Amino acid sequence: MSSPSPVFSVRRQAPQLIEPAVEQTPRELLHLSYADGQLRYNIPIILFYKNNPSMKGKDPVNSIREALGRALVYYYPLAGRLGEGPDKKLMVDCTGEGILFVEAEANIKHEQLGDSIYPPCGSFDEFLYNVSGSEGILNCPLLLFQVTRLTCGGFIVAIRLNHTMCDGPGFSQFLHAVAEIACGKQAPSILPIWNRELFNARDPTCITLPEFEDGTHNSQNVAVTNSTNMSYKSFFFYPREFKALRNHLPSHLKNCTTRFELLTACLWKCRTAALGLKPDDVVLVSFPINSRGNHQNMHVPLGYYGNAFVLAAVSSRVNHLCDNPLGYVVELVKEAKAQLSEGYVKSSVDRKVIRGRTMQTTFERMFNITLADNTHSGFDEVDFGWGKPVYGGIPLVRLGSSAYSRCNKNGMDGVLVPICLPSSVMERFHQELKIMTQ
DSSP states (O other), rough: OOOOOOOEEEOOOOEEEEEOOSSSOOOOOOEHHHHHHTOSSSEEEEEEOOGGGTTTTHHHHHHHHHHHHHHHHSSGGGGSEEEOOOOOOOOEEEEOOEEEEEEEESSSSHHGGGGGGGOOOTTTTHSSSTTTOSSSTTTTTTTEEEEEEESSSSSEEEEETTTEEEEEEHHHHHHHHHHHHTTOOOOOOOOBBBBBGGGOOOOSSOOOSOOOOOOOOHHHHHHHOOOOOOEEEEEOOOOHHHHHHHTSOHEEEHHTOHHHHHHHHHHHHHHHHHHTTTTTTEEEEEEEEEEHHHHTTBBBTTTTTSSOOEEEEEEEHHHHHHHSSHHHHHHHHHHHHTTTTTTHHHHHHHHHHHTTTHHHHHHHTTTEEEEOOOOOTTTGGGOOSOOSSSSEESSOOOOTTEEEEEEEEEEEEEOOOOOOOOOOHHHHHHHHHHHHHO
């Protein structure tokens, strides 16, 4: 699914800094974890809201702007600036300088946006203005918000987040705090907790993770990776599609396989078949797993909003992946998830410290796909008083990664999966997907 972006214009006010809504918040230097330090890039998020007649006379821009200032009293590190200490270890200086906020208006109704609200959101640059000098990681605002009013009374909230500060669930926690305050609460129902030392390396470090086989970096792989003719599409998986996928599984897997395992196995298998790689090439799928909860004995406290995930991964030769039924691939995904434990999480952090970013380079050579599950992050439930967003999640997708989002389209609840592939591969991928889901 993809559709052209409608033509419209956006008028923006000058960017402003939103500071915590008290005269002074704690001025301290807080260390980020090693897990945080590996994510030195910004991530975008977008939320689309329809008009709510019961909110007539209330301005979403002013409501969200005021609530942000009050929420930053509790989340004051987000109003600071990042710096580096010894060994390039990241620290946040809680200066209270604030986050960037842009007020805007678009001469378009929500209904006119159509399917362009779903990734790839072709108009995202209009909804999130790249304020000059703000796009860095160090010594820059850690958050950029743009709230755009629509002529129908709806609005759009677009955000750029410095990933070192939060993962998806952690940032969703902050957004829900802002929403609660916008709706009249005096304080967030879940108070933030720092505790970044939970995801620091051990002393001495110890790696016990499995090593993944290197793929063949052949000329065919280079040609696909360097392709400039890219295609971007979103695919919707409703109960009908999940039922069709589950029908491919043997009886012992049908009732114990989650939707995430089913979808991840399907996408990995179909994408690999579409790429047309050599039978003995190696491909890899990786996926972040949230360490919150007690299932990994990490004891991450309620309110922790830092990066609390570990990357699970599994590799396979192309012929094994393509020639075997879907149940075989599901078993691989399940085995990768089953490895997760407190020791796995600690070992993952230790490996990042010892090897830096070399693992990312290795993954890229193996034609990897990283698939993140955002269906439980709660971006689709952030209610500033106007109701839940029509769509809340990532606006963009790039080659080699995707994120699942919950979505209600045409009155049906489902999972949205944006995909980026070379145009020559996308049609084959679509055909492979049809075979699996019909």
